[in-house]
Structure formats: structure tokens, C-alpha cells
Amino acid sequence: MKKWIGFLSIITLAICFIPQRSDSQTRLPISENTEACLTCHSQLHPGIVAEWKKSRHATITPAEALKKPTLERRISNEKVPDELSKTVIGCAECHMMNSEKHKDSFDHNGFKAHIVVTPSDCATCHPIERQQYEKNLMSHAHGNLVKNPVYLGLADEVNGIKLFEKMKISSKSPDAETSLDSCLYCHGSEVKVKGKTSRETLMGKMEFPILSGWPNQGVGRINPDGSKGSCTACHARHQFSIEMARKPYTCSECHKGPDVPAYAIYEVSKHGNIHSALGKGWNFNAVPWAIGKDITGPTCATCHVSLIVNEGGEVIAERTHQMGDRIPWRLMGLIYSHPHPKSPDTTIIKNKAGLPLPTELTGEPASPYLIDSKEQKKRKTAMQKTCLACHSQGWVDGQWVRLENTLKTTNEATLTATKILLTAWEKGTAKGLAQKDSIFNEAIEKKWVEQWLFYANSTRYASAMVGADYGVFANGRWYLNKNIQEMIDWLEFKLQSIPSKK
């Protein structure tokens, strides 16, 4: 009885939740399946249904969307399957798409639904974006971390628990939940079906899959249908908004900390200031995105992703979800800055020393795995086209000379730290310090990591985006030099104060 009252009140309320076009009274067609979903979920999860109602998915059908001129299209398929084209894209269209490939599919009130919507599902209408994204380092962010023994070693030193007994530190390996809560939040988890559970709901008892690695929206998520990535990392559910992905706050979710302070630097750059102070009237929804008309300053997406035109409609930059397309150098994430890797799967890289690293420990690039100078030039030219929409060539050249000089000097500062570390390893072995058990657990090793992961990265980003203090006192050059002094002090203290530990 109680269940029926719940159900009836839900039905009654659901009527208000049918999306309407703001510009007319015509109700847009919703598929029967989606109407069925909305019957309950509009009441159960009003937040996400309201988001969806504001989305483009809810306010245009694919058939109409395909009629737009090419540059204005957000669908990259030439055709959309007939059964999808005449109704708006609602719950069922995505959560019941390709369900045979989804290990997380389950019977749900007579429907076959799945929990995790994946890039393969989105590719039904957006195949080019998926295809490009597959070539983006980000889509491989899970494997590039957990399948690279060096990086996994670093992750273990972050996430493991240290124990102390009898003046000795030991390490306990990280548990699975910690990794999910830590590195994999951004890098992406592996989502697997662990079993089933039944839960009491307003509709009575229902069965649901239990997922491990869930929730997660990391850029390199391994999905239950075998695909990689999560479009909702940037286009958050359930508005899937281009506006959100174009705003810098979205990038800040993963790109603000000391290891990758891109957003923090953008915020204090001239570009970021223009966005903060004058961006309130900008049009973040226009496709294509016209410099001058829609925006008068760049966000992250302007330079790295979006389809940019001038006011005359001429293309300045093609849309790309393979973000390396406009990036000649890799500024961050590894010990030295280097030409971008060729393959998004970086686990295939081996340097001359046999380590899965894109440079030697002393900085020389592992060239066979990295793009060559011709490809670098091509990417630099692609990036500069956007710069040139507001700046003269002389300005842009000056800026790039400075950036490339900073790549060189920060690599030098890292090399100095590496040399101290190598000396510690060499001299220390005899004395029981700085051993090579893990290369990340001793204090001096951690300082070495901070040299490249924090200070060199911060300085490079500050140089790339003109972010003032992030290249000076805010984790910038001040720390690059202070850290070296502290590394050598530590080594001297250790060498002289622990003579007994032979």
C-alpha cells in the first residue's frame, strides 16, 4: 500500500519534469523508455534530472542537430541511428546504449540498463571526439600510472602507510580504497562488477550490480565495457555542458595542486585576470567559438581543445580532443621536460637504462619514443595560431623563447638535484642510507621528487602561461635552489653524523 502511494505521488509529480523548449510551447519528443525512467527518477534524483533538462541533450533531437551547418555541429557523426534521431537524448538513450557490451548491465523494471555510461556509448553521436580522445594521454592515465613500475613505486610511497618500531620505519602497501581516493580519482579507476545486491526501494526490493572502483570519473577510467576514459570528467553529468568544459574551473579539478598547478597559474595570469574581471558576458556556449565576438581572452579550452574561429568565421584552430595536437613539449609529469611522447600509451617507453621513462635519469630524451622536431614545429604553429588572434608575431616569439629557455634551465636544476641523489646513493650505500630499496622513500629522495614534480613543473607552467610568482616564490625558482641546498645539507649531516652505520 505504502509502495503504491509512493508510486502514485511519483507519477503525479513526474508530469512537471518533461523538458520544454524555452523558445516555444512545443513539447520535444522523448522516447518511451526515457519517459519510463523519468517517472521515478525525476522524483528520486531531482538534481540530476534538472541538470539534464537544462542540457542540450534534452532540448534538441539529433535529427535537428544534424541540420546545422558543419562548423556549428556538436555531433560529429554524419548520421545517427534512426531509432535515436527523432527523440531527445534522455536517460535511456545512454544508460541502455550498447548494453550487451556492458558487464554492468542489469534488469531494471523490465529494462536492461547499465550504470556506467562510457566514451563508447557517447561515440554513437560523437565518434570523432572519442577517436581523438583515445590518442590523448589522458585516456591512458590509468595504465600509464599503474603499469609503469617507476610511477607505481611513487604512488605506493604516497598511498602506503608508514609504521615505526625500534627506530625503524617500515611501509605497508596501500589498500585499494586509498588508491581510489588518491591518485586514481584523477587518473581513473578500473570499474568492475563484483556481484549483485538487492536493496529496498520505493518500488519495492530491487537488484543492482555492485561495482568496485566506483564512483569514479577519472580521465583514464577503465570501463565495464572495456573502453577507456570518462567524458563526465569534464562534461559533468547530466548537463554535459560545453560551457562547463570551457571554463577553467573544470580543469582545476585535477590541475591545481603543486604537481600540476596549471589552474592556479592561469588564475593569476593576465589571461586569467581578463577572464575573471571581464568574462561575465562571454558566450561559453557558442559553436564555433568566435574570438572577439564570443570571448576576448582565452580559457584552457581556447588554447588546447576548442574549435576557434575569427569574427569572419574563418577557422583559427580545429577542435581536438587529442590535446597533444597543439603541444610540442611535455612540461610536467616526468623528471625532465621533453618532446611529447608519440604514443598515448607511455608504458611502451624504455630509456637506454631500461627504465620506462621518456628521458634518461640525467635528462637525455628517449628519442625513439618522442615526437621529432618537425612534429614539434607543427604543433607549435598550431598553438600559436590562437595566440596570434590577439598578439603580434613579435610578442608571441618573445613569449616562446622565454618558455623554451625555462624548459632548459629547469631541466638543469633537476639535473643538479639528480647528481646529488646519485652521490647519496653511491656514498650512502656503504653507510646504510639512501638505499635503492624504493627510490622514493628516503627524505633526500622525496626532495628530489619535489624538485621536478613541484618546483620545476610550477616554474614551467608559470613560464608557459605567464603566471608570475609561480615561477618565483610560489613553488618556483626560489624552491628549486633552496631544495638543492637542503639536499646537500641532508647528505652532509647523514654522512658525518652516522658514521657507525657501516
Added chain:
Amino acid sequence: MKKWIGFLSIITLAICFIPQRSDSQTRLPISENTEACLTCHSQLHPGIVAEWKKSRHATITPAEALKKPTLERRISNEKVPDELSKTVIGCAECHMMNSEKHKDSFDHNGFKAHIVVTPSDCATCHPIERQQYEKNLMSHAHGNLVKNPVYLGLADEVNGIKLFEKMKISSKSPDAETSLDSCLYCHGSEVKVKGKTSRETLMGKMEFPILSGWPNQGVGRINPDGSKGSCTACHARHQFSIEMARKPYTCSECHKGPDVPAYAIYEVSKHGNIHSALGKGWNFNAVPWAIGKDITGPTCATCHVSLIVNEGGEVIAERTHQMGDRIPWRLMGLIYSHPHPKSPDTTIIKNKAGLPLPTELTGEPASPYLIDSKEQKKRKTAMQKTCLACHSQGWVDGQWVRLENTLKTTNEATLTATKILLTAWEKGTAKGLAQKDSIFNEAIEKKWVEQWLFYANSTRYASAMVGADYGVFANGRWYLNKNIQEMIDWLEFKLQSIPSKK
């Protein structure tokens, strides 16, 4: 003469300052007393008068406000005193309320006014909020700091001045102004009347009370009428806006630093991103606050304070100013995470070792003073109701498993640091280092404090709000482990390099 010119020009100008309803030409009734205040103060302090004119206080009378349906009411009293109900709430209504209880009352142009408006004054119309707030830890923030000898010891180590002579560091106790400028800015000062002063004003010589501990708007302020707290900590004078209190910037005033980085983490969380990128059209003024209709993502207040309904008007969460109502665990502020204390006055807590701490130094909870698992479950369920307005139960469960795992692992990391500290105390005593004079003054003790106060807190908040790098490299797990390594290095250096100091 000059005085009269000043007075006349003020009168003339004051006419413009009578608030008007934006939707009609009807002037709202203002009490005679408030009109008298405005005569001068609208000219003297145009900023705050303009704020007030925008406030709900200035645009509705209590009598009208009481006619609203229950869920829409912002007044929690069933009745408001007759003499207050027919005019808007202006200067006099608050600054002359309960003046007999106010030690800061003074004669002011024939009126008895007081400077510090307190929760007891606000309770005339908002008694339930005051009553709840009294049970909120925040209202006891002053005493919980200065009457807890352990915490006062920490505050003294923060605010005192260090002196150096003959290779020895000594400490000078903090002066009163420094404490006010430091911890008590957020925790709240004790505001006392020290005397009177007369000041030359545009109206001639006038007498005013001199207050110590003033200005202050800390959450646990001790007021001259004996009450605790300051409503303006979150509802800033003189708009007293619900919009402001619901926006995350308000919480950031006290909850952004490394000891309690809640806002910093929110900002880079998915929730914070949705607010920053898409929140511009949200309605922060609606009461009740409808998820879906008014907002499509949470701010701090959504989860912790506000009356939340779904689009059908059904209550999802009751309004509460006793914010612990939805919080099963205490994440921050003490050495280990633990079940929330029962009483907002935490000075009554004694652990088994006799210390005023909610856990032992080794982490075991001082259970008699803390809520039990049944109450924890109740609060968790209350909090999850808001989560479930946008997320499925499976998602929410996954998130909470992760959070509770993080509470456990960060407690373990703190325990390791504590063990090193205990060893330092034990071994060190013989050598004149790390003595128990203050438990917060030696370098190793400060590192121990940072282990829980900065790194464990940051990691826990990151887990609770899914704030990525704050659980990894931005004061997160990286530092938890690095700090342990540095503590043991410090101890080894000390033990071996200072053998002479027996």
C-alpha cells in the same frame, strides 16, 4: 554653526535613504527610532545603510513575514512582539533590543543603544536558530580553545614571540592583541566594556563605550550580554543575507587554511566546479531551497545547514544551525578523527590519561564523551538524504566506504608520528632535547602537529568532498609520509650529533 550646517545637510540627504519596495511605490513602515538613526547614519555610513536597504529586514515587516507558509518562513518564532511586527527591522530594532542586558548599552542622542548585536537579540525573531546554534560546537569555539590547556598551549606556541640569546630560544607569552588578531578572529573574542571615551562628531561631542576584544565576529564570540556567538560571522552585516551564508566564500573566511582546508577542497571538487561553472543562475535566496529548481549542485550550506526540498516540495533535509546534526565523524581539529563529541562544550572531556582530549594520545576514542554508533548512523542517514537527491545509493555507499577508510588510514599515519614523538620524549629527556616543557615547541613536536593538523585533516577533507590533490600532493598523503621520514631523520640527527648535552 558648522555643526548645524553638517546636521542640516545630513537631514536633507537622509530623505533619499528610506527603503522602498522594488515592486511597488508603497513606502514600508519604519519605526520612529530607526528613522532617527537613519537621519545621521545614512550619511555617516552609507555602505552599511545601503546594505541594509537591500536586506530582507528592510523590505518586509515581521507581521507580513509570519503570514508565509511554514516552509517558506525565515522567522522561527510563532509570534513576534507587537511593537516589532508592524515596521521593518531597522537599526533601532536590533541595536536597542534587550538593552538592559547589554553592558555595552550607552546613551546616544536620547536613546539607549548598544554596539554589539548578539544571538540573544536575533532570537527575538529567530529563536530556533539560536537554540540550535547553542548546541553547535561553533558557539563554544572561544572556550573550547582558551579553556582547554592543551589547545591553549598550542595557541601560545603560535602567538608567542620567540627570543634568542646565547644559543638558546626562549618564549614570550602572546599579548592580548595578537590573540585577537590570530586564533580568536575565527574562534571569537570575549567582548568587554573597558570604559568610556568621548569623541568629537559631526553632532558635537558624544560619549561612547570602549570595548576590548572589538571588533570581532568570530563564531564563538562572548558578548557583552553574556550570550555566545555572532550571527554576522556568516550573515554579514547589514544585509544579513541567506544568499551570502549559502555561498561557499563565507565558509572560506575560516575554513581555507592548511588546518581546515574545506573551502579550498570544495573549490576543486566536482561539486565546487559545478557551482563555479554553472551556478550563476542559481537562486540562493529561495526558502525552502529546492534541489533541481533552485540549484543543481551543492554548496557547503546545502549539505550542512539548509532546509532542502525536492521539486515537489517534500523535505529532503531540515534546516539546522546545529551543524553536527548531519555529521557522524569529526574530521578535524584534533589529533585523531573520532565520533562527534556529545556536548558542544568540549572542555568537559577527559581521556583516560586525564587530558582534555577526545581520544588518547594513541588514538583510542574517549567514548563516554562521544556519540555512539547509533547516533552516528542517524546522522549519516540524515546527511546521505541530500547526497541521494542526485546520486544512487550505490554511488553514495562507495563514497562513504572510501571516506571511512581514509579516517582509519590517516589515524594510522598520525599514530606512527606519535610513536616517533613518544620515542623522542623518552630517549631525548636524557639528552636535553624534546622535553615536555611545552609539547608544541620543539621542531619534532611541530612536525607532529602538522601531521594531524595539516596533512591528516587535508587528506580527510579531500576524501569527504572528493578534492583530488588535497589528498595527494597538496598537503595530502605525500606529506603524511614525507613528514614521518623527516621526523625520524631529525631524531637521529639529534641523538647522534648532540651527545654532549647529557
Added chain:
Amino acid sequence: MKKWIGFLSIITLAICFIPQRSDSQTRLPISENTEACLTCHSQLHPGIVAEWKKSRHATITPAEALKKPTLERRISNEKVPDELSKTVIGCAECHMMNSEKHKDSFDHNGFKAHIVVTPSDCATCHPIERQQYEKNLMSHAHGNLVKNPVYLGLADEVNGIKLFEKMKISSKSPDAETSLDSCLYCHGSEVKVKGKTSRETLMGKMEFPILSGWPNQGVGRINPDGSKGSCTACHARHQFSIEMARKPYTCSECHKGPDVPAYAIYEVSKHGNIHSALGKGWNFNAVPWAIGKDITGPTCATCHVSLIVNEGGEVIAERTHQMGDRIPWRLMGLIYSHPHPKSPDTTIIKNKAGLPLPTELTGEPASPYLIDSKEQKKRKTAMQKTCLACHSQGWVDGQWVRLENTLKTTNEATLTATKILLTAWEKGTAKGLAQKDSIFNEAIEKKWVEQWLFYANSTRYASAMVGADYGVFANGRWYLNKNIQEMIDWLEFKLQSIPSKK
């Protein structure tokens, strides 16, 4: 041929780029020279042309601007040269102004244009602002850094590269590009003409000057016409907006890092919160700026720069671009807080020890070069007038007592650190440590720098703007004391562990 097609398409498109008044259909007159510029540049650089079209420069002629009542005027000249007064201020008006004085002038399609527009060019219409700005410390920021040997020494320790060989650290002096990318980004570069280059353009081959020190918009830039400063540091090209300069994000470009965390502190202050939470409807464009009507809380510019009136139009604060006008104390930038220097050129200062510092190494002010207490009082009164627009005198007095107490206590904390450093120099010389080669290169010297440059500054700013944790745990007092403990530990380790290095 290709060139002609490019040219024609540009001409065609350029027609859309003539600015129009939003309130009428009357086209505003544009000079012939500017029309010629727009023909190509509106197409080549749509971003900046669009910015300009939104600017006041493009939407009013000087002749009309001069008709405004005095308080509303943004032009500070009584008269503007006839040839400028009847057309809007466009490309040619600035980039061809005073070209005979510009070493960066070059022949450009038959025009004599220059790249770097300078305060001397802007002074054609805004002479008072330029004149005030010349007395502002900021206009001397380049020389005050690079011509002060102490400061240059610090800069070299930041920007130089450290090398390591045979257990020894050595230093390589910073290259020119690094300095430009680092300190000089904010302090301003020296822009010089190095030569000429010819570049292939849409219009065929053209010749351009090559500039060193370019790009740069630092506040103390040395320009090719010999002038100092860059108005675009705050009024970014090409909107030159008063709105932008009044928003706090602009100041954050240079005032957010740990050495000068003004913006970071403002953001978490009550004032910053009011701006973030309730500032969306404020009018940032009004001249004069009326407290109450236009804004109900301050930004940086409100207190430090802008012409502020009350709602009756009475002046509360005069506009000043000599920002010291309202600042009695210098909080940051040097070892101790002290009365503001008299001259904006601080290279003329010599303390009793002969160093170019405004205090002795032990804190006593170099009084002959600093303003006296009478001037301090005058500036304090000027600043407090803005405070008093929203606060009572009692509130304001309480706030200032606290600030001045903090100046005293942070100076004491710096003195303690200095005493440890002096001891290290004295004792260390015998042992080969902490030598006076550079006073910034040893670890203990760097800690000493952080004592004043990071922690004392942060604490002072927090006190001045009531920024909570920035005076406590966010680089505040906690670190002032922790740092002292670490300095003495370092010294003890060094003295005892390196006995051999005589």
C-alpha cells in the same frame, strides 16, 4: 594574387568592425589613421579589436568626455590636443603618439608606428594619473630591484642555476630570459630595440623592430621612450577598463604569492567574501565610485586608489595613482616593516651600516629616508575615511591598534631570526659555513629570508585585511615560530656535525 585576395577579404570584413554606440545608430567618428589600422588588424587580431570596441576609448570622443562634470571625468587634462578631440581614441592615436620619442617607431605601411604604448603617451589625456604614478613605488619597481645590490643578490639567488660537483654547490648567474620570466614579469623589464627583422605577412614582406625585454607589462617597465611603467599592468589592453583595475583579480597577478599574499588574504577576508558573495550587481564602471550606491564593500582599489564619494556625492577619498598616499606603513618587501619611504626611488636609501636598506639589519628605521610620524598620521587619516564609510570610529581604532601591534611583533620575530643568522655568520666563519659570499645562498640564510619575506609579510597582511589563517597557519605565526626553531636546529647540527671543516 593570393596577397590581393587576402587583402580584399580583409577590407570586406573590416566594415563590421567600426564601433557603434549602443544607445544610438550614430557612428562615432574614427580617425582616418585608425580606420587604416582596422582595415587589416580587425581581421588579424579579432580579440584585441573586439576588446577595444568595448572600451570607453572607442565609445566617446575626448571632446565629449571633457564636457562631463569634474568628478565624473576620466580625462585629467583640461584640454586635449585639437587633432585628438573629435575622434574616438583608436589604434593610431596611441601607437602613433609621440613617435619621435619612441626608439621602437618603425615605418608601417606608410605610417610611423610604435609597438610599446607608454605612460607618456597615455599622459596626453591622463597627465595627473601619470604624474601621481611617477611618485608611486611601483613606477620604480625595475630600478628598485636591479639597482639595489642587496635585492639584486636575492634575485640572483632565485634565478641563478645551482651546479653540483664533488660535494660542492656552485652558482651560475641567471640568463637574461630567466630574469624576464621571473622577477621582472611584475617589476617590469627594460624594453630596448635590438634591431630589425622582416617577416612575411598577409600584406607581403614587412619590416618590424626586434625588441629585447619584450613582451612585458610590469609596473616599472623602462620603455623605449625613456618613460617608466605600464598602464596595461592594471588596465589591460585593449579595453583599458576601469572595471578591471577595480576588481581584485587584477592585483592578484602580482600580489598573491607567499611574498606578497595580499589577494589571497583579501579573498578570505570579510571584505573579500562580501565581494564574492554579493558583488555581482555592483557597478564597477561608475566615476565617481559611490559607496552605498555602486558598491557595498571594498575591493583593493576602493581603499588604495579610487575616487570615492558617498551617496550624496561628497568626496570621501580622492583618486590617487600614487598609492602610498593612504599608506603610513610599508608592510612588505623588506626585512622589517617601517614608515613608508619618502622617495619612490629607494636606491638612494642608505642605512647607518651603509646598506641600501630602509632599516638596519636589526630593525631600526633609516629615518632620514622615511616619512615622519606627522605624514604617517595624515596618510592614516586619509585611509580611515574610507573605513569610516561603513564602520564606526571605535571599530576602526580597534582594527588599527591590532595592525600596528602586529607590525611590532612581526618585527620582533624577524629580529630573533636575524640574531640567529648573525650568530651563524660569526660562529660559522671559523667552520666554513654560512659565509658572507652571498647572504642568501645557505639554507639558514634562505630560512631567514622566508622569516620576513613570507611569514612576517603574510601575518602583517592578514592583520591589515583581517585574513584569518594567513596570520595563523597559512604562512602566518605558526611558521614564524617554527622557522626559528628550525634555524637554531640547523645551526646546532652544522656546528656539531662538521667539526672538521676549519
